[in-house]
Amino acid sequence: MLLAKVIGNVWSTKKKDEISALRLLVIQPLGNNLQPEGNIQVAADEVGAGFGELVIVTQGSPAMRAFNKENLIPIDAVVVGIVDNIEMDNDVAGKKK
Amino acid sequence: MLLAKVIGNVWSTKKKDEISALRLLVIQPLGNNLQPEGNIQVAADEVGAGFGELVIVTQGSPAMRAFNKENLIPIDAVVVGIVDNIEMDNDVAGKKK
Amino acid sequence: MLLAKVIGNVWSTKKKDEISALRLLVIQPLGNNLQPEGNIQVAADEVGAGFGELVIVTQGSPAMRAFNKENLIPIDAVVVGIVDNIEMDNDVAGKKK
Amino acid sequence: MLLAKVIGNVWSTKKKDEISALRLLVIQPLGNNLQPEGNIQVAADEVGAGFGELVIVTQGSPAMRAFNKENLIPIDAVVVGIVDNIEMDNDVAGKKK
Amino acid sequence: MLLAKVIGNVWSTKKKDEISALRLLVIQPLGNNLQPEGNIQVAADEVGAGFGELVIVTQGSPAMRAFNKENLIPIDAVVVGIVDNIEMDNDVAGKKK
Numbered sequence: 076m077l078l079a080k081v082i083g084n085v086w087s088t089k090k091k092d093e094i095s096a097l098r099l100l101v102i103q104p105l106g107n108n109l110q111p112e113g114n115i116q117v118a119a120d121e122v123g124a125g126f127g128e129l130v131i132v133t134q135g136s137p138a139m140r141a142f143n144k145e146n147l148i149p150i151d152a153v154v155v156g157i158v159d160n161i162e163m164d165n166d167v168a169g170k171k172k
Numbered sequence: 173m174l175l176a177k178v179i180g181n182v183w184s185t186k187k188k189d190e191i192s193a194l195r196l197l198v199i200q201p202l203g204n205n206l207q208p209e210g211n212i213q214v215a216a217d218e219v220g221a222g223f224g225e226l227v228i229v230t231q232g233s234p235a236m237r238a239f240n241k242e243n244l245i246p247i248d249a250v251v252v253g254i255v256d257n258i259e260m261d262n263d264v265a266g267k268k269k
Numbered sequence: 270m271l272l273a274k275v276i277g278n279v280w281s282t283k284k285k286d287e288i289s290a291l292r293l294l295v296i297q298p299l300g301n302n303l304q305p306e307g308n309i310q311v312a313a314d315e316v317g318a319g320f321g322e323l324v325i326v327t328q329g330s331p332a333m334r335a336f337n338k339e340n341l342i343p344i345d346a347v348v349v350g351i352v353d354n355i356e357m358d359n360d361v362a363g364k365k366k
Numbered sequence: 367m368l369l370a371k372v373i374g375n376v377w378s379t380k381k382k383d384e385i386s387a388l389r390l391l392v393i394q395p396l397g398n399n400l401q402p403e404g405n406i407q408v409a410a411d412e413v414g415a416g417f418g419e420l421v422i423v424t425q426g427s428p429a430m431r432a433f434n435k436e437n438l439i440p441i442d443a444v445v446v447g448i449v450d451n452i453e454m455d456n457d458v459a460g461k462k463k
Numbered sequence: 464m465l466l467a468k469v470i471g472n473v474w475s476t477k478k479k480d481e482i483s484a485l486r487l488l489v490i491q492p493l494g495n496n497l498q499p500e501g502n503i504q505v506a507a508d509e510v511g512a513g514f515g516e517l518v519i520v521t522q523g524s525p526a527m528r529a530f531n532k533e534n535l536i537p538i539d540a541v542v543v544g545i546v547d548n549i550e551m552d553n554d555v556a557g558k559k560k
Contacts, residue, residue, distance in 0.1 A: 076408040076443055078376075078392075083260030085175075087228060089219055090253030091238055099228070099253075101175075101260050103204070106405040107394070113405065114203040114210065115260075117173040117228050122380055126261070131378060131390070131408050133440045136233040136330065136427040136524065141382055141440035149230045149238035149252050152173055155440050156381030156390075163374030163392050163406075164417070180357030182272075184325060186316055187350030188335055196325070198272075198357050200301070211300040211307065212357075214270040214325050223358070233330040233427065233524065246327045246335035246349050249270055277551030279466070281519060283510055284544030285529055293519070293544075295466075295551050297495070308494040308501065309551075311464040311519050320552070330427065330524040343521045343529035343543050345464055367505040367540055369473075369489075397502040398491070404502065413477055422475060422487070422505050424537045427524040432479055432537035446537050447478030447487075454471030454489050454503075455514070 076155065077132040078105045081124050085117055093148040100124060100154065102132060109161070118152040129158040173252065174229040175202045178221050182214055190245040197221065197251065199229060206258070215249040226255040270349065271326040272299045275318050279311055287342040294318065294348065296326060303355070312346040323352040367446065368423040369396045372415050376408055384439040391415060391445065393423060400452070409443040420449040464543065465520040466493045469512050473505055481536040488512065488542065490520060497549070506540040517546040 083101035097119045106112025109129075116132075121141065124130045131154070133141065138153040180198035194216045203209025206226075213229075218238065221227045228251070230238065235250040277295035291313045300306025303323075310326075315335065318324045325348070327335065332347040374392035388410045397403025400420075407423075412432065415421045422445070424432065429444040471489035485507045494500025497517075504520075509529065512518045519542070521529065526541040 076390075076441070078406065078408055083258060085228065085255055086257045087253035087255050089256075090228070091219060093238070094252055099173075101258065104405070107402075111204075114201070115175065117175055122382060131376065131381070133442045135442050137430050137438070137440045137442045139234050139237065139440075140430065140438045141384070147234070147237045149234050149236075149250060150173070151230045151232050151234045153440060155385055156378035158376060158378050159380075160377045161374060161392065180355060182325065182352060183354045184350035184352050186353075187325070188316065190335070191349055196270075198355065208301075211298070212272065214272060236331050236334065244331070244334045246331045246333075246347060247270070248327045248329050248331045277549060279519065279546055280548045281544035281546050283547075284519070285510065287529070288543055293464075295549065305495075308492070309466065311466055333525050333528065341525070341528045343525045343527075343541060345521045345523050345525045367487075367538070369503065369505055395502070398499075413479060422473065422478070424539045426539050428527050428535070428537045428539045430537075431527065431535045432481070444537060446482055447475035449473060449475050450477075451474045452471060452489065 077134065078109070079103055079130055079132050080105060081126055081128050081130060082115070091149060094150060102130065116152055118154050119150050120154040122154055122157060124154050124157050130154045131156040131158060174231065175206070176200055176227055176229050177202060178223055178225050178227060179212070188246060190243070191247060194247070199227065213249055215251050216247050217251040219251055219254060221251050221254050227251045228253040228255060271328065272303070273297055273324055273326050274299060275320055275322050275324060276309070285343060288344060296324065310346055312348050313344050314348040316348055316351060318348050318351050324348045325350040325352060368425065369400070370394055370421055370423050371396060372417055372419050372421060373406070382440060385441060393421065407443055409445050410441050411445040413445055413448060415445050415448050421445045422447040422449060465522065466497070467491055467518055467520050468493060469514055469516050469518060470503070479537060482538060490518065504540055506542050507538050508542040510542055510545060512542050512545050518542045519544040519546060
């Protein structure tokens with residue numbers, strides 16, 4: 076899953092019916108040292124992530140499984156958790172500073 | 173999902189039967205600051221997106237779920253919504269200007 | 270889906286039975302301005318794409334859906350159409366020339 | 367599958383119920399010569415991988431298959447094995463040194 | 464599918480039961496002109512690919528379909544064929560030399 080930060084919202088009125096009730100967020104994936112890295116994406120949210128919060132985002136086919144519906148919906152990114160804390164040691168990874 | 177801009181159309185007569193009725197668009201994914209970023213792609217469209225419009229594009233296996241057919245079709249990108257408005261604050265993401 | 274050009278063929282005798290009857294092409298994905306961009310790939314073909322032709326390639330799980338078989342086969346890229354014509358305006362995308 | 371090193375942990379209390387019992391690790395993918403390459407990711411772990419260990423990570427839809435549950439869960443990366451040993455010869459790949 | 468060269472082996476004793484019987488190879492994806500390009504990966508092998516051989520690798524969900532088991536296994540890359548011959552003309556792709 077991606078680590079990402081919530082940086083915005085997207086509104087769309089003309090869209091597929093299956094996703095009409097979803098809250099859509101703009102997220103910025105984070106790379107090493109938790110700095111922005113890679114392009115923004117649109118992710119659906121049901122856990123209530125707020126502006127500026129750090130979140131865990133599941134992508135691809137598994138993202139559809141976050142919604143308890145009989146008919147799978149056309150969503151390829153979804154917020155599955157809001158991060159409380161991260162413990163990370165880049166030295167272990169052997170990275171040069 | 174990707175944020176992208178509709179920049180063209182593709183026509184194909186010799187193709188798999190399952191996709192014969194689909195409208196195929198050329199889309200340009202957008203990166204941070206909503207500038208073009210990454211390669212163009214071909215996406216199927218059922219919401220009626222027009223030339224130059226900003227759209228939300230679902231990729232991979234979930235893209236097949238946008239079509240209500242019993243037999244899944246070989247499509248890996250589909251326009252799921254036309255963007256009305258985006259509210260975004262890159263400062264929140266900690267990006268350098 | 271990818272826009273790509275057919276640039277070669279691959280032959281394999283020792284392979285999984287499920288894909289033994291498939292024609293395998295080497296394709297070169299195209300980026301903006303339809304120039305080669307990104308690495309070559311191997312894609313299965315059932316529409317009869319020829320050397321040098323421009324094609325539309327579906328990737329991932331949806332690629333398996335291009336084959337009407339009860340048992341899904343281990344293929345992650347397939348040619349779904351041969352391009353007749355593309356109408357594209359890069360100016361709309363806001364690209365610098 | 368990715369080769370990666372376990373470099374941290376992530377805690378989240380407000381998250382989707384389906385993943386509430388999962389241990390979430392921060393992993394650093396490794397490139398050639400087993401050096402860090404590419405962005406960190408969050409992966410679920412059931413094999414008990416420890417801080418600093420080299421692991422094999424399955425991504426995408428297959429990651430969901432690592433969990434024996436009737437209802438598939440929204441997870442797109444999972445540790446499937448801890449590496450004991452790697453035998454590798456970059457010369458064979460034709461790489462310049 | 465990827466074109467790749469087999470460059471090593473990986474051994475893991477502590478791993479998910481579903482993949483315990485699989486032979487795991489280290490592969491180096493090849494780019495244009497068949498030179499190494501992109502990061503190494505771990506792929507399961509059932510066709511008996513040897514050290515230094517050129518292979519075709521299926522990724523993602525379709526990789527699971529290479530194994531005839533009722534219960535899908537958490538594998539996202541698998542060798543589906545050993546390459547006998549490649550016929551390729553980069554000139555056709557319009558590449559600069």
